[in-house]
Amino acid sequence: MPDNTLHTPASVQPKGRPHVVILGGGFGGLTAAKSLRGEKVDVTLIDQRNHHLFQPLLYQVATAALNPSDIAVPIRRILRKQRNASVLLAEAVGVDTQGKQVLLAEGTIPYDFLILATGATHSYFGHPEWAKAAPGLKTIDDALEIRKRILLAFESAEWETDPSRQKAWLTFIIVGGGPTGVELAGAIAEIARHVMTRDFRRINPEKARVLLMEAGSRILPGFSPDLSQRAAEALSRLGVEVFTGHPVTALDDGGATIGDERVEARTILWAAGVEGSPLARSLGVQLDSGGRVPIQTDLSVTGAPGLFVIGDLASLKQDGKPLPALAPVAVQEGRHAAKNIVRAIQGLPGLPFRYRSQGMLATIGRAAAVAEVAGLKFYGFVAWLFWLLVHIVWLIGFRNRFLVVAEWAWTYLRYERGARLITCTVQRPSGKRS
Amino acid sequence: MPDNTLHTPASVQPKGRPHVVILGGGFGGLTAAKSLRGEKVDVTLIDQRNHHLFQPLLYQVATAALNPSDIAVPIRRILRKQRNASVLLAEAVGVDTQGKQVLLAEGTIPYDFLILATGATHSYFGHPEWAKAAPGLKTIDDALEIRKRILLAFESAEWETDPSRQKAWLTFIIVGGGPTGVELAGAIAEIARHVMTRDFRRINPEKARVLLMEAGSRILPGFSPDLSQRAAEALSRLGVEVFTGHPVTALDDGGATIGDERVEARTILWAAGVEGSPLARSLGVQLDSGGRVPIQTDLSVTGAPGLFVIGDLASLKQDGKPLPALAPVAVQEGRHAAKNIVRAIQGLPGLPFRYRSQGMLATIGRAAAVAEVAGLKFYGFVAWLFWLLVHIVWLIGFRNRFLVVAEWAWTYLRYERGARLITCTVQRPSGKRS
Numbered sequence: 001m002p003d004n005t006l007h008t009p010a011s012v013q014p015k016g017r018p019h020v021v022i023l024g025g026g027f028g029g030l031t032a033a034k035s036l037r038g039e040k041v042d043v044t045l046i047d048q049r050n051h052h053l054f055q056p057l058l059y060q061v062a063t064a065a066l067n068p069s070d071i072a073v074p075i076r077r078i079l080r081k082q083r084n085a086s087v088l089l090a091e092a093v094g095v096d097t098q099g100k101q102v103l104l105a106e107g108t109i110p111y112d113f114l115i116l117a118t119g120a121t122h123s124y125f126g127h128p129e130w131a132k133a134a135p136g137l138k139t140i141d142d143a144l145e146i147r148k149r150i151l152l153a154f155e156s157a158e159w160e161t162d163p164s165r166q167k168a169w170l171t172f173i174i175v176g177g178g179p180t181g182v183e184l185a186g187a188i189a190e191i192a193r194h195v196m197t198r199d200f201r202r203i204n205p206e207k208a209r210v211l212l213m214e215a216g217s218r219i220l221p222g223f224s225p226d227l228s229q230r231a232a233e234a235l236s237r238l239g240v241e242v243f244t245g246h247p248v249t250a251l252d253d254g255g256a257t258i259g260d261e262r263v264e265a266r267t268i269l270w271a272a273g274v275e276g277s278p279l280a281r282s283l284g285v286q287l288d289s290g291g292r293v294p295i296q297t298d299l300s301v302t303g304a305p306g307l308f309v310i311g312d313l314a315s316l317k318q319d320g321k322p323l324p325a326l327a328p329v330a331v332q333e334g335r336h337a338a339k340n341i342v343r344a345i346q347g348l349p350g351l352p353f354r355y356r357s358q359g360m361l362a363t364i365g366r367a368a369a370v371a372e373v374a375g376l377k378f379y380g381f382v383a384w385l386f387w388l389l390v391h392i393v394w395l396i397g398f399r400n401r402f403l404v405v406a407e408w409a410w411t412y413l414r415y416e417r418g419a420r421l422i423t424c425t426v427q428r429p430s431g432k433r434s
Numbered sequence: 435m436p437d438n439t440l441h442t443p444a445s446v447q448p449k450g451r452p453h454v455v456i457l458g459g460g461f462g463g464l465t466a467a468k469s470l471r472g473e474k475v476d477v478t479l480i481d482q483r484n485h486h487l488f489q490p491l492l493y494q495v496a497t498a499a500l501n502p503s504d505i506a507v508p509i510r511r512i513l514r515k516q517r518n519a520s521v522l523l524a525e526a527v528g529v530d531t532q533g534k535q536v537l538l539a540e541g542t543i544p545y546d547f548l549i550l551a552t553g554a555t556h557s558y559f560g561h562p563e564w565a566k567a568a569p570g571l572k573t574i575d576d577a578l579e580i581r582k583r584i585l586l587a588f589e590s591a592e593w594e595t596d597p598s599r600q601k602a603w604l605t606f607i608i609v610g611g612g613p614t615g616v617e618l619a620g621a622i623a624e625i626a627r628h629v630m631t632r633d634f635r636r637i638n639p640e641k642a643r644v645l646l647m648e649a650g651s652r653i654l655p656g657f658s659p660d661l662s663q664r665a666a667e668a669l670s671r672l673g674v675e676v677f678t679g680h681p682v683t684a685l686d687d688g689g690a691t692i693g694d695e696r697v698e699a700r701t702i703l704w705a706a707g708v709e710g711s712p713l714a715r716s717l718g719v720q721l722d723s724g725g726r727v728p729i730q731t732d733l734s735v736t737g738a739p740g741l742f743v744i745g746d747l748a749s750l751k752q753d754g755k756p757l758p759a760l761a762p763v764a765v766q767e768g769r770h771a772a773k774n775i776v777r778a779i780q781g782l783p784g785l786p787f788r789y790r791s792q793g794m795l796a797t798i799g800r801a802a803a804v805a806e807v808a809g810l811k812f813y814g815f816v817a818w819l820f821w822l823l824v825h826i827v828w829l830i831g832f833r834n835r836f837l838v839v840a841e842w843a844w845t846y847l848r849y850e851r852g853a854r855l856i857t858c859t860v861q862r863p864s865g866k867r868s
Contacts, residue, residue, distance in 0.1 A: 050589060050854075067501040074854045076633040086635040089589040106593075155484060155523040159540075199510040201520040420484075420508045 017042050018345055021102055021111035023092050025052045025075040027327045028311030029117035031334030033085050039342055043085040050074055050089050059180060061143040063187035064420045068140045094282035097304035113306045113341045120312035123273035133253040134270040137180055146269060151420060153267045154196055157203045170208040171265035173256050175248050176272030177214030179362040182231060184269055185212040186365030189238040210240045213258055215247035220362055222324060227370040230379040234364040276313045288315040298350030299337045308337040318355055328358045363387045451476050452779055455536055455545035457526050459486045459509040461761045462745030463551035465768030467519050473776055477519040484508050484523050493614060495577040497621035498854045502574045528716035531738035547740045547775045554746035557707035567687040568702040571614055580703060585854060587701045588630055591637045604642040605699035607690050609682050610706030611648030613796040616665060618703055619646040620799030623672040644674045647692055649681035654796055661804040664813040668798040710747045722749040732784030733771045742771040752789055762792045797821045
């Protein structure tokens with residue numbers, strides 16, 4: 001049998017140094033790679049995309065406020081100066097935990113230590129067929145697709161002569177009342193009320209309906225009930241119709257059935273469920289109900305030597321509560337996994353991980369947000385300023401910080417959206433006119 | 435037979451005003467629409483894309499220096515305040531010049547006057563099958579596709595273990611020595627020499643070959659011979675191999691045959707021929723060899739009442755020489771067509787068009803360009819500064835001027851490229867590794 005072991009940049013370097021493979025260039029994987037800088041290991045970071053994505057601002061690309069390159073940076077550039085790290089653009093198809101090698105379409109890559117940080121993907125609650133009608137928001141491509149659908153909906157409404165079909169084009173359903181759903185709903189309502197108003201001749205974009213559907217009893221369940229209430233009020237002021245306790249029972253590209261009521265809508269966005277990336281299934285370990293990998297407190301996986309799992313893909317309880325799927329969790333876990341790998345090489349036992357919460361934030365359109373930090377609660381403009389500050393600071397290292405702020409200033413002052421482009425298509429969606 | 439006349443925003447306005455339909459939102463069509471502002475006509479501008487594109491800078495999107503939204507603006511926004519103008523996102527499939535109506539997939543739009551400004555498309559000299567292997571640069575989507583191919587070529591080379599295949603990934607062929615070909619070749623050489631250098635571990639991007647293939651006797655044939663010479667020298671200094679008198683005889687995604695020599699290259703870009711947009715064939719008039727519509731000096735078309743053709747799609751000689759396919763020509767023709775339509779409504783004869791040349795410019799990578807203005811010739815840094823000035827001034831009206839300048843400053847000072855993103859795909863191109 002032919003040896004199809006790949007000669008990775010790391011593996012062609014002088015041998016004898018442990019080879020640390022990191023799958024995924026998100027907050028967790030990238031932090032782990034950076035934390036191994038200067039250590040006596042060879043690091044190979046593998047991602048199926050060439051860029052690290054600042055996911056917290058992805059919804060702003062989907063709603064035409066920011067450009068993709070404002071929130072995405074080539075992983076190569078970030079690790080450029082880290083000589084012991086190399087980057088491969090490739091898609092991993094599985095992990096052989098006993099043979100200690102990563103399986104790619106093109107071959108295999110052996111590892112001494114593997115940090116699995118491939119994150120989560122959308123979950124349609126057993127309805128994969130909903131994916132086409134209701135795209136989710138995880139990647140730049142998702143964001144561009146959603147942006148395209150939102151902009152084309154208004155264009156198609158301007159075209160449409162049949163009133164009921166026109167109404168369907170001007171109805172937007174967002175499924176899921178978490179931070180992403182709230183941010184999308186607020187942004188779309190803003191576009192309809194403030195950005196598009198003067199651009200059309202036959203339709204009045206302000207008539208657009210934006211429905212936020214949450215199956216649970218309140219939106220932003222991760223926050224305290226009173227902040228959920230504040231967020232719902234802020235959304236209503238923006239013109240968003242918030243429905244809680246409304247599970248979606250059916251979905252197609254013509255509309256959705258909520259409970260037993262059918263709503264005609266040509267634009268449906270999915271912000272409901274997520275599940276661990278499919279790669280986890282190849283590990284041969286028992287996954288939790290969300291498809292995540294249960295890990296030890298030292299972030300390792302029982303029975304899989306040298307394997308660490310971090311970020312949204314990891315399932316770890318702290319004080320009896322599962323850790324939330326937040327960037328700060330992934331960052332802290334990435335740093336900790338790197339530390340425990342260095343200790344393992346030195347023959348020391350791994351240290352238990354403890355998450356130090358940095359609070360939670362969600363923004364609701366223009367100049368409104370909710371925040372919970374160190375037990376304190378903010379909402380409204382103060383919380384929004386705080387959100388702005390946190391994200392500008394967070395963008396440090398992103399060359400684009402200055403440009404993002406410039407874009408934001410423009411958007412805020414002029415009620416303008418800079419990136420209102422329909423690309424990757426010249427066709428309007430289906431829906432023959434009368 | 436059912437009436438499938440579309441109720442355009444204009445046609446539902448109070449009747450009795452002549453309906454001017456403009457096909458194409460480029461420099462020509464947009465200028466024509468703006469020139470009709472305040473006139474007693476209803477204007478409907480139809481484009482199959484939602485944005486006006488600042489084409490002279492499109493190559494900078496293709497080479498990851500600028501974002502799409504830096505050089506593209508929604509047509510709606512530009513015409514927002516012009517009450518007698520409305521915009522439709524639709525693809526025209528033909529023109530019924532006798533029935534005076536535009537044919538769309540969804541129906542027909544009647545006109546009293548039609549300004550045809552759909553421009554030109556790539557011509558592969560009777561080899562349409564080359565299009566897939568060698569994309570051209572006309573739209574944002576083209577630019578993103580080319581950007582993707584350039585970036586993926588370096589990624590794939592880093593992957594590739596077979597030296598000859600690696601060489602093919604690092605070989606870039608640009609077919610066509612006009613301004614676009616020269617600008618692309620210069621920019622790609624720059625990326626390889628200055629931007630990518632420190633990002634890879636196994637390949638040396640500086641080893642990349644960039645070949646500029648011109649079938650004619652010199653590059654930039656529109657310029658004077660000495661400036662063509664200067665441009666060729668500047669390209670050589672950047673590391674571009676310039677071949678003149680080398681027609682491409684065969685082409686596939688593995689390489690190209692120039693004359694009778696085969697060059698293995700995984701990235702081939704087409705900047706050679708253009709021809710009038712296919713729509714011209716529906717007019718039932720004799721087109722010129724380039725598929726362009728021969729027009730009268732008043733920009734109208736013999737035998738087609740109310741029809742005007744402008745920009746790259748129009749074929750008009752001045753002083754015995756055909757007018758060049760340049761933005762200033764399209765802009766001046768757009769203004770003139772609008773004026774002659776107003777005169778026609780007043781029962782006055784159309785005035786003959788005369789192009790006032792504003793000179794020619796082509797840039798060759800970093801801080802080098804050639805320019806011919808009012809008989810004067812510039813080259814090198816002076817010409818480049820002039821190029822910069824002209825384009826910054828030209829971008830007036832584009833909200834993004836400030837951001838573009840910021841991006842340029844960054845690119846220039848840091849040898850950095852802001853938009854190095856591979857989107858609209860997660861797959862690397864074909865080419866199994868050994």
